[in-house]
Amino acid sequence: MSNKVNISEKSEKLKEKLFELRNELLSVLDKWFYLVNTVQPRIMFQYDSLFGDLESEIDDKLKIAHLLERKSQLINTRIKSGEKISKNTIEFINQVVEKEVEIVSRNCSNNYRTQYKANNSYQYQNDYFYFSSKKQKTSYQGFSYINSKERASKKFTAQVPCLEKENISTCYRSIVKKLHPDVSESKELFEKHWNNIQTAYKTKDEHRINLYYWSLCLIDEIIEKHKESELLKIAAEQFKNELFKEKQSLENASMQEPYNLEDKLSDAFWIIRRKRQLRDKIFQIDRQIIRNKHLLQNMINSHSLYHSIA
Numbered sequence: 157m158s159n160k161v162n163i164s165e166k167s168e169k170l171k172e173k174l175f176e177l178r179n180e181l182l183s184v185l186d187k188w189f190y191l192v193n194t195v196q197p198r199i200m201f202q203y204d205s206l207f208g209d210l211e212s213e214i215d216d217k218l219k220i221a222h223l224l225e226r227k228s229q230l231i232n233t234r235i236k237s238g239e240k241i242s243k244n245t246i247e248f249i250n251q252v253v254e255k256e257v258e259i260v261s262r263n264c265s266n267n268y269r270t271q272y273k274a275n276n277s278y279q280y281q282n283d284y285f286y287f288s289s290k291k292q293k294t295s296y297q298g299f300s301y302i303n304s305k306e307r308a309s310k311k312f313t314a315q316v317p318c319l320e321k322e323n324i325s326t327c328y329r330s331i332v333k334k335l336h337p338d339v340s341e342s343k344e345l346f347e348k349h350w351n352n353i354q355t356a357y358k359t360k361d362e363h364r365i366n367l368y369y370w371s372l373c374l375i376d377e378i379i380e381k382h383k384e385s386e387l388l389k390i391a392a393e394q395f396k397n398e399l400f401k402e403k404q405s406l407e408n409a410s411m412q413e414p415y416n417l418e419d420k421l422s423d424a425f426w427i428i429r430r431k432r433q434l435r436d437k438i439f440q441i442d443r444q445i446i447r448n449k450h451l452l453q454n455m456i457n458s459h460s461l462y463h464s465i466a
């Protein structure tokens with residue numbers, strides 16, 4: 157009898173721990189979306205008002221540098237194959253490059269700016285909003301983390317409700333059934349988390365939709381259907397692991413641009429330095445454009461009778 161009481165008390169404590177971890181995880185998720193939905197737009201507005209013109213100029217010139225480099229690559233491929241470069245060849249290459257730019261621009265229409273990487277490859281990238289939800293959702297290999305000891309306890313984990321990654325639509329439908337005011341009485345949870353859930357769903361943030369699904373839907377099933385303390389312990393460990401990762405993600409994001417710029421945007425000396433850095437970058441890109449033009453023109457002059465760049 158005493159043993160049963162002890163097991164029951166242990167299970168109740170684990171249930172309390174589960175709810176504590178769940179609430180803390182939801183709190184961290186709220187902070188993440190506050191960072192993304194409120195802090196980030198505010199910082200970006202300030203940043204654009206100070207540096208938007210310079211950033212746009214960098215974008216435009218990076219595009220020119222890339223176009224010239226890409227044309228050189230395509231012409232060099234034709235030359236290596238033994239083809240003579242004609243006016244028609246140049247016109248065709250121009251069309252190919254323009255089409256490539258259209259495709260990249262369309263696929264990356266939500267990104268703020270472009271960036272030359274160290275290897276000179278061209279990439280549309282919002283580099284001062286590196287920890288966007290869209291990027292961050294790919295940071296983890298899977299949704300639930302199970303260490304080797306837990307993995308060995310198959311007789312327990314096999315009985316736990318699915319705590320692994322689910323399809324985003326499946327998760328979303330379950331959350332709607334749980335929270336939406338038309339079908340639920342969970343008014344407090346709806347008011348606290350609904351907007352963030354909508355953001356995660358619209359941005360296809362599968363990782364955080366899964367976290368909400370786990371925290372708002374599956375936890376009730378775990379508590380109601382599983383009385384064994386070992387099963388509850390496994391679930392608590394998984395909550396703990398996901399909470400740790402989300403805290404790390406939040407901490408890392410806050411130390412990266414644009415979030416670490418908030419105080420600097422009111423620092424006159426930092427603003428001067430930043431503008432100087434951006435102008436230096438423009439100067440470097442201008443030099444790259446000149447080099448790319450010379451390279452392209454030399455290739456054309458050496459391998460065809462067509463002597464001007466379209």
